[in-house]
Each structure stands twice: as C-alpha cells, then as structure tokens.
Amino acid sequence: MASIRDVSKRAGVSIATVSNALNGQPNISEATREKVLKAVQELGYFPNINARLMKTAKTNAIAVFYPNFNASFYTGMLQSMYGACRENGYDMFVYISKADTSRKLVASILSSNFDGAVILHEKLAEEDLPLLAQRKVPYVFMDKEVPGKLMSGVLINNFKGIMQGLEYLKHTGHTRIAFMGGTGNYDSVMRHDAFMRGMKKLRLPIDPDYMFQGYFQEDAAYSIIRGSATGGRFANDKARPDAVFCANDVMAKGVVRALCDIGLNVPRDISVLGFDDNEYALQCAPPLATIRYSLEDMGRQAVLEVLRLMKPKAQGKLLYIDTKLVVRESVSIRYEGEL
Amino acid sequence: MASIRDVSKRAGVSIATVSNALNGQPNISEATREKVLKAVQELGYFPNINARLMKTAKTNAIAVFYPNFNASFYTGMLQSMYGACRENGYDMFVYISKADTSRKLVASILSSNFDGAVILHEKLAEEDLPLLAQRKVPYVFMDKEVPGKLMSGVLINNFKGIMQGLEYLKHTGHTRIAFMGGTGNYDSVMRHDAFMRGMKKLRLPIDPDYMFQGYFQEDAAYSIIRGSATGGRFANDKARPDAVFCANDVMAKGVVRALCDIGLNVPRDISVLGFDDNEYALQCAPPLATIRYSLEDMGRQAVLEVLRLMKPKAQGKLLYIDTKLVVRESVSIRYEGEL
DNA sequence: TTGTAGGCGTTATCAG
DNA sequence: CTGATAACGCCTACAA
Numbered sequence: 001m002a003s004i005r006d007v008s009k010r011a012g013v014s015i016a017t018v019s020n021a022l023n024g025q026p027n028i029s030e031a032t033r034e035k036v037l038k039a040v041q042e043l044g045y046f047p048n049i050n051a052r053l054m055k056t057a058k059t060n061a062i063a064v065f066y067p068n069f070n071a072s073f074y075t076g077m078l079q080s081m082y083g084a085c086r087e088n089g090y091d092m093f094v095y096i097s098k099a100d101t102s103r104k105l106v107a108s109i110l111s112s113n114f115d116g117a118v119i120l121h122e123k124l125a126e127e128d129l130p131l132l133a134q135r136k137v138p139y140v141f142m143d144k145e146v147p148g149k150l151m152s153g154v155l156i157n158n159f160k161g162i163m164q165g166l167e168y169l170k171h172t173g174h175t176r177i178a179f180m181g182g183t184g185n186y187d188s189v190m191r192h193d194a195f196m197r198g199m200k201k202l203r204l205p206i207d208p209d210y211m212f213q214g215y216f217q218e219d220a221a222y223s224i225i226r227g228s229a230t231g232g233r234f235a236n237d238k239a240r241p242d243a244v245f246c247a248n249d250v251m252a253k254g255v256v257r258a259l260c261d262i263g264l265n266v267p268r269d270i271s272v273l274g275f276d277d278n279e280y281a282l283q284c285a286p287p288l289a290t291i292r293y294s295l296e297d298m299g300r301q302a303v304l305e306v307l308r309l310m311k312p313k314a315q316g317k318l319l320y321i322d323t324k325l326v327v328r329e330s331v332s333i334r335y336e337g338e339l
Numbered sequence: 340m341a342s343i344r345d346v347s348k349r350a351g352v353s354i355a356t357v358s359n360a361l362n363g364q365p366n367i368s369e370a371t372r373e374k375v376l377k378a379v380q381e382l383g384y385f386p387n388i389n390a391r392l393m394k395t396a397k398t399n400a401i402a403v404f405y406p407n408f409n410a411s412f413y414t415g416m417l418q419s420m421y422g423a424c425r426e427n428g429y430d431m432f433v434y435i436s437k438a439d440t441s442r443k444l445v446a447s448i449l450s451s452n453f454d455g456a457v458i459l460h461e462k463l464a465e466e467d468l469p470l471l472a473q474r475k476v477p478y479v480f481m482d483k484e485v486p487g488k489l490m491s492g493v494l495i496n497n498f499k500g501i502m503q504g505l506e507y508l509k510h511t512g513h514t515r516i517a518f519m520g521g522t523g524n525y526d527s528v529m530r531h532d533a534f535m536r537g538m539k540k541l542r543l544p545i546d547p548d549y550m551f552q553g554y555f556q557e558d559a560a561y562s563i564i565r566g567s568a569t570g571g572r573f574a575n576d577k578a579r580p581d582a583v584f585c586a587n588d589v590m591a592k593g594v595v596r597a598l599c600d601i602g603l604n605v606p607r608d609i610s611v612l613g614f615d616d617n618e619y620a621l622q623c624a625p626p627l628a629t630i631r632y633s634l635e636d637m638g639r640q641a642v643l644e645v646l647r648l649m650k651p652k653a654q655g656k657l658l659y660i661d662t663k664l665v666v667r668e669s670v671s672i673r674y675e676g677e678l
Numbered sequence: 679t680t681g682t683a684g685g686c687g688t689t690a691t692c693a694g
Numbered sequence: 695c696t697g698a699t700a701a702c703g704c705c706t707a708c709a710a
Contacts, residue, residue, distance in 0.1 A: 001473045003687055014697040027695055044470050049450035051687035053389040054702045075414050086437050093434040098425050111388035131383045134340045353681045390703035393686045
C-alpha cells in the first residue's frame with residue numbers, strides 16, 4: 001500500500017510538501033500541488049487512517065453501540081439517528097459487539113474510532129465509564145442516568161408514563177392494580193420503581209401478591225397468569241385485581257391472551273394496560289391501551305445531543321423523552337371518576 | 340489518556356516489558372507481570388488502537404457497508420450476518436456512509452478498520468475496486484460479479500429466478516408477457532437482462548410496448564399502468580398482455596392495484612408475477628405469485644465467505660443464491676400445458 | 679528476564 | 695514556498 005513517502009519520491013518533493021498539498025494548505029504553488037496530485041493518482045494513494053488518527057482525532061463518524069439487531073423494533077430508531085447524522089455531515093456506524101463483560105465492551109468501544117458515540121448496552125457497567133471518559137469524546141447513553149462533562153443521557157420518562165397510566169386507571173375506577181414487570185435493563189428498573197412510588201402517591205394499595213416478573217417476554221407473562229389461575233388468584237372474583245399494568249406491550253399481549261384462556265373478559269372482568277405502544281398493542285384483542293413515546297425522537301435527540309457535546313464548552317445533561325397515554329379498549333370504565 | 344509509557348514508569352519497568360507482559364509473552368516473571376497489571380489497573384490503561392493497528396492489523400471485526408436503514412426489509416439479513424459473525428468470534432459493524440461518490444465511499448472504507456468486509460453499495464464503482472484491494476483484506480460484494488484474489492460475490496441467481504417465472508407463465512398458457520423493470524442496482528440490470536434472454540430462449544415474443552420502467556417503486560408502477568390504460572394499451576382486450584412480470588413485489592403491488600382500478604380482474608383478465616417474496620406479496624389482492632430467495636441465507640453466506648477468504652490461500656469466487664417459484668392466486672391457468 | 683532502539687505513516691513545527 | 699525533523703503510541707528484534 002503506497003505511503004506518503006512513495007508519493008513524495010514520485011513527485012520529487014518532500015514528505016511534508018505532500019502532506020501540505022493534500023491537506024489544502026494555502027502556501028503551496030499550483031505547480032507542485034499538481035505534481036503531487038498526479039503522483040497520488042498514479043499510485044492510488046490513500047492516507048493511512050491509523051497513522052493519521054495518531055495525530056489528529058477527527059473521523060467524521062458517529063458510532064452507535066448496540067447489542068443486536070433482534071428487535072426489528074429498533075430499525076426506526078437507527079433510521080432517525082442516521083437522518084440526524086447525515087443532516088450534519090456525519091457518517092454513522094452501528095457496532096454490535098459480542099462482548100459478554102463490561103470490560104470487553106469497553107475494549108471494543110475504545111478500539112473503535114469515532115467523534116462521538118451513542119451507547120445503549122446493558123453490559124456496560126457504570127464503574128467503567130471513567131475508562132471511556134479518558135478519550136475526550138462525547139458519549140450519550142440511552143439507559144443510564146450519568147451526566148458528566150462529556151456524557152449525557154437520553155431516557156424515556158418512565159415515571160411520567162407510569163403515573164399517566166396509574167392516574168388513568170384510578171380515575172376509571174381501578175384500585176387493586178397488579179404490575180407485570182420486566183428485567184435486565186434500565187427501563188425495567190425504572191418502571192418498577194415508578195409503579196411503587198406512583199401507587200403510594202395515589203394512595204393505592206400495593207399487594208405483593210400482585211407484583212409479577214414477566215422478563216419482558218410474552219410467553220413468560222402468559223405462563224404466570226395461567227399459572228396463578230390454577231392457584232386461584234385470578235379465578236377467584238374476590239382475589240382478582242381490577243387491572244394489570246404491564247411494563248411493556250409484549251407482556252401485555254401475553255397477559256391478555258392468558259386472561260382470555262382462563263375465561264375472563266378483558267376489559268369487563270379485568271383491565272390491561274401496556275407500555276411502549278408498538279405493533280403488539282394492536283395485536284391484542286381487544287386493542288391495548290398503553291403508554292406511548294417515540295423511539296424515532298429518542299434516536300434523533302441522542303445524536304443531536306452528541307453533536308451538541310462536541311461544541312467547545314458544552315456540559316452533559318439528562319434529557320427525558322415525553323410519554324403519552326393512549327386510550328384503547330383494554331381498559332374499562334368502572335365508574336365515572338374526576339379527571 | 341494513559342500511554343504505555345505511563346504504565347512503564349508507574350510499574351518501574353521498561354516499555355518493552357509492559358508490552359510483553361500485556362501481550363502474554365511467556366518470558367516474563369510473575370512478579371513483574373503483576374506489577375504491570377497493577378499499574379494498568381490503577382491508570383485505567385487501554386492500548387491506543389491506532390498505534391497498535393499501525394503494527395498489527397487485527398481488529399476482530401467484520402464490517403458491513405450499506406447505504407441506509409430505510410429498508411426494514413434488510414433487518415433480517417443484518418441479523419443473520421451478525422449471527423454468523425458471532426458464531427465465529429467476530430464483532431460486526433454496519434457502516435452507513437453519506438458518500439455520494441465512489442471515491443468518497445472508498446475513502447470511508449479505507450478509513451475504517453476491519454478484518455474483512457461485506458459491501459452492498461450502488462455507489463461503489465468497479466474501477467475503484469483496485470484501491471480497496473491495496474489493503475490485503477477480504478471483501479465480499481453483494482451486487483457485483485467481480486471475483487479477485489481476495490474478493491468474492493454473493494448474488495441472487497436472478498437468471499434462474501426469471502426463468503422459473505417465465506417457464507411457469509408459459510406453461511400456464513401466457514405468451515404475451517410484459518415486464519415491469521426496476522433501476523439503480525445490480526439486480527435491476529440482471530433481471531431485465533434475464534427477461535430478455537429468457538423470452539428468447541422460450542421463443543416468446545418481446546414487445547417493446549410491454550417493457551416498462553417502474554423504478555422499483557409502487558407508485559411509479561401504479562402510474563404507468565393507469566397511464567397506459569388511458570392510452571388504451573391495457574383497456575383494449577386485444578392489445579393487452581397476458582401477464583405482467585414485475586422485477587420486485589413492491590411494483591407488483593402497484594400493478595395489481597392499478598389493474599384493479601382500471602376495472603380488470605387479476606388473474607382472470609391478466610396475471611401478475613412478482614420477485615422477492617416479501618411482505619408486499621401478501622398485501623396484494625389476490626396474493627401474489629412470486630420468486631423467492633432467502634436474504635437471511637444471503638447475509639450468512641456473505642459473512643462465511645469473508646471468513647473463508649481469510650484462510651491462507653483462499654481464492655475469490657462467485658456464489659449464487661438459489662431462487663424458487665412461489666405459486667399464488669395472482670397467476671391464472673389459461674390452459675393446461677405440459678410441465 | 680529485562681531494556682534499548684528503530685520503525686510504522688502521519689502531521690506539525692520551524693528553519694531555510 | 696519547501697524541506698528536515700520531531701513527535702504520536704505501540705511492537706519487536708536484538709542486546710545486555
């Protein structure tokens with residue numbers, strides 16, 4: 001692979017001159033610039049990026065670290081991210097690491113070249129963040145509340161979303177509310193937390209027997225409800241909760257299905273509320289009431305935040321994406337309450 | 340950012356010793372190795388990837404160069420690619436470049452670090468391939484028939500697919516067959532080509548008036564058919580073709596819709612055949628007969644081919660992905676022909 | 679077992 | 695306007 005030295009020899013000038021000519025320095029005569037360009041053409045020379053990056057840091061690319069492509073769910077988000085990159089003249093790449101530990105992931109990140117990064121990766125531990133910070137480049141996290149000098153967070157406003165759901169349930173006459181929680185990421189923790197705080201705030205009773213773990217999976221949620229039917233909790237009209245608030249729509253779908261199979265009618269016998277408002281919400285029968293937010297907006301905001309942090313003396317901050325209640329048939333109106 | 344020199348100072352050893360200790364050289368005493376490791380921990384040292392890459396080339400990552408994420412269509416392919424990477428211990432990244440010229444794209448590629456790449460990018464011109472070849476790393480193209488020492492192609496067997504479609508149409512009694520072509524990529528050219536050759540081979544008449552350009556878009560295809568109805572070509576029972584073979588399902592959907600709006604019945608008055616077998620095929624009324632191939636398989640094959648080319652004295656080659664006729668209601672049986 | 683020294687391909691500084 | 699030359703951070707003979 002031709003190096004700058006080869007070019008300099010062929011053009012009959014010094015290495016420094018080649019560098020200057022190529023990097024658009026003004027103090028170069030037209031004649032030599034052309035000689036250099038000609039040599040570059042003939043040799044098919046391209047600067048060695050690694051050597052260059054040792055001196056200057058600019059790559060003109062924004063990185064997205066993301067555990068997988070399983071969720072076709074996220075396609076829209078990546079798309080909006082790329083839109084934001086493109087509008088600002090940046091390339092983008094999505095790096096999927098097989099790292100199974102935080103340190104390995106850090107190694108992956110630190111061995112990639114980018115001007116800024118959006119990171120959404122459960123594996124990354126907070127205590128390793130200082131390692132990333134060594135490289136003076138902006139990072140935006142989508143699952144961590146960790147602002148720093150060059151670090152921001154773009155997060156779903158889970159508390160607001162859960163509150164909207166709980167208030168709606170309360171105002172429509174539901175008091176005994178069950179929670180089907182998820183696991184494994186920031187949102188699962190926050191939604192569980194918000195549920196606990198929200199119930200207290202609304203002075204609604206929290207029944208430990210109504211707190212379920214559905215692992216964010218449809219089948220797990222289904223099984224739990226089916227299982228508890230045998231145990232009697234849902235079969236018994238007295239013991240049954242008025243509503244099940246699910247931490248995502250996927251589980252809600254499983255719950256609706258299970259309740260139906262048990263012989264209960266949603267929403268007459270029991271209401272179900274989801275979270276996310278994705279395709280699963282409409283696959284439910286009846287259609288699922290849920291909490292909506294925009295993944296597209298999240299992606300775009302994240303990239304814009306990276307760009308903002310690149311500016312001279314920007315400071316990291318936390319940015320919460322708004323949520324909205326979506327009313328659909330899976331929640332009944334038990335009695336008219338004030339809104 | 341702490342460098343190897345900082346580590347060496349802190350550990351009280353030389354730079355070379357640090358390097359040896361970290362890279363698992365055997366000739367290091369346990370005592371010094373521990374000293375070094377301790378210093379590394381304390382400093383949060385990570386080797387500078389660019390400096391390292393100047394000497395050794397290994398990144399343990401496979402790159403995918405891909406113009407955009409618009410097509411949710413391709414999610415499955417990326418997923419299967421990552422599966423293949425992961426099974427073989429590689430990370431993967433998808434690089435989306437805003438490059439609008441072949442040279443800029445080459446620059447993007449050459450300024451990324453990877454052990455091998457899968458490239459699917461219309462913008463990349465064949466004459467620039469030698470530039471890529473300068474870096475002795477395997478490349479697999481999904482839209483170019485250009486085998487080289489370290490270059491392979493993984494391609495849809497468009498000719499076979501088109502032939503399958505044409506033979507089916509012929510055997511079901513269609514002789515006047517129109518073609519709705521696409522544009523802008525390898526597959527559009529190949530499918531058009533295959534259609535011409537196939538029609539000749541089957542001794543079917545090619546009518547220039549039946550050759551349409553739908554730009555791979557539903558709306559464009561729709562308009563063309565609607566438009567030609569006014570002109571009379573489709574309204575006139577005599578002039579009308581027996582079938583329209585579309586170069587993708589997206590256009591086929593537009594064609595079916597247009598024919599319906601004109602007042603023609605598919606497949607009684609005219610048959611429609613697509614290509615791809617994706618979600619659009621089932622959105623047609625009636626469901627679309629089409630040509631199927633597996634994008635998942637393509638992605639997987641492409642990555643495996645990159646991996647194969649990494650082996651000592653592998654040679655590039657062309658790999659054709661198989662196609663299959665999918666029979667559905669959009670094609671009628673005009674008379675019983677031999678099969 | 680450890681250290682010294684040279685080089686990888688650039689860019690930046692500073693003479694000429 | 696052009697050319698030496700010193701970094702950048704790491705690896706790897708080779709020497710001690």
